[in-house]
Amino acid sequence: MTAPLLEIDRLSIGFKTDNGQAVTVVEDLSLTAAEGETICIVGESGSGKSVASQSIMRLLGENAFIQQGEIRFKGDNLLNKSEKELRRIRGKDIAIIFQEPMAALNPVFTVGHQLREAIKLHSKRKGREAKEYAIDLLRRVGISRPESIMNGYPHTLSGGMKQRAVIAMAIASKPQLLIADEPTTALDVTVQAQILQLLKRLQEGSGTTIVLITHDLGVVAEMADKVVVMYAGQIVEQADAESLFDRPLHPYTQGLMHAMPSLQKAAGANDERLLSIPGTVPALNRLPQGCRFHTRCAYTQECCKQSTPPLAAAGENRLVRCWLAVPPTGIEQNATAGGNAI
Numbered sequence: 001m002t003a004p005l006l007e008i009d010r011l012s013i014g015f016k017t018d019n020g021q022a023v024t025v026v027e028d029l030s031l032t033a034a035e036g037e038t039i040c041i042v043g044e045s046g047s048g049k050s051v052a053s054q055s056i057m058r059l060l061g062e063n064a065f066i067q068q069g070e071i072r073f074k075g076d077n078l079l080n081k082s083e084k085e086l087r088r089i090r091g092k093d094i095a096i097i098f099q100e101p102m103a104a105l106n107p108v109f110t111v112g113h114q115l116r117e118a119i120k121l122h123s124k125r126k127g128r129e130a131k132e133y134a135i136d137l138l139r140r141v142g143i144s145r146p147e148s149i150m151n152g153y154p155h156t157l158s159g160g161m162k163q164r165a166v167i168a169m170a171i172a173s174k175p176q177l178l179i180a181d182e183p184t185t186a187l188d189v190t191v192q193a194q195i196l197q198l199l200k201r202l203q204e205g206s207g208t209t210i211v212l213i214t215h216d217l218g219v220v221a222e223m224a225d226k227v228v229v230m231y232a233g234q235i236v237e238q239a240d241a242e243s244l245f246d247r248p249l250h251p252y253t254q255g256l257m258h259a260m261p262s263l264q265k266a267a268g269a270n271d272e273r274l275l276s277i278p279g280t281v282p283a284l285n286r287l288p289q290g291c292r293f294h295t296r297c298a299y300t301q302e303c304c305k306q307s308t309p310p311l312a313a314a315g316e317n318r319l320v321r322c323w324l325a326v327p328p329t330g331i332e333q334n335a336t337a338g339g340n341a342i
């Protein structure tokens with residue numbers, strides 16, 4: 001059997017803080033993504049989604065350190081690569097798109113110049129050939145007057161057009177893996193939908209694997225094959241998208257779903273009484289004992305305050321970290337059987 005394109009294996013990441021202490025922000029994270037698959041990582045702000053995704057490209061700051069684990073891309077551990085080897089992989093085999101398109105665009109160069117540079121960096125195309133390819137890429141991302149956009153500076157474009165230009169740069173080298181970190185959060189709703197459709201269409205044509213970071217379950221519903229739900233640095237639930245939306249198992253996932261505006265409207269809630277999960281994600285250096293979610297959970301029992309639930313099997317291709325799904329008394333019995341289905 002061929003290895004999945006991306007395998008993150010028991011990855012833990014810490015940051016050194018100003019007072020010299022280390023804080024773990026991603027703990028024991030494992031996931032796999034096959035060729036052509038879209039995997040969404042979802043959770044509230046501060047759950048560790050961006051740190052996890054940026055670690056794939058080793059884009060974390062100097063105060064970040066890997067505590068354990070591997071990130072394998074086509075079977076090779078990226079954490080063992082030199083900076084030189086990584087430079088070759090970044091932007092060519094693996095590309096990243098951020099929430100804010102200006103993070104990738106330089107305001108002092110035209111869109112065409114930047115696109116041609118991206119093309120020259122990762123392919124043999126030069127001069128006229130690079131220009132024609134740039135125009136073709138802009139057309140592919142839905143820009144209808146590519147020639148005039150080529151001569152424009154980024155600030156002359158709308159947010160949606162800028163993000164399209166960034167996507168054109170990202171796909172120039174035909175990457176096998178595209179990491180998209182909240183790519184539509186800065187855009188208004190109709191443009192968001194267009195950009196998501198664009199990513200889907202490009203993926204269908206190229207077979208690119210997408211790791212999509214979002215706090216928005218609406219985006220997950222639109223895009224995901226597989227979903228990883230993160231809370232306070234840990235995976236709390238992992239499932240294929242259909243099973244997750246059919247039957248969310250973790251109270252946190254259920255809370256995120258109840259907070260989805262479309263579901264609330266369908267249930268007849270009015271805007272003043274939008275449901276949300278009470279409380280906030282705890283600070284990672286002051287985590288509660290036991291389950292990290294227990295201080296916000298409607299189903300907290302004594303065991304939740306005492307000990308951390310494991311991420312256990314809960315049916316086919318499903319994992320959940322909750323004592324309700326895998327009761328403490330069942331753990332020893334089921335440990336050798338690989339967890340308890342609910």
Ligand SMILES: Nc1ncnc2c1ncn2[C@@H]1O[C@H](COP(=O)(O)OP(=O)(O)OP(=O)(O)O)[C@@H](O)[C@H]1O
Nearest residue numbers: 015025044045046047048049050051052061063284
């Ligand atoms: N450079 C850094 N130094 C110290 N801590 C950091 C650094 N970058 C991120 N963190 C911390 O890591 C934790 C996870 O952050 P991360 O950005 O991954 O969360 P997120 O789920 O992507 O949320 P958001 O949607 O707000 O970006 C947060 O507590 C954050 O403060």
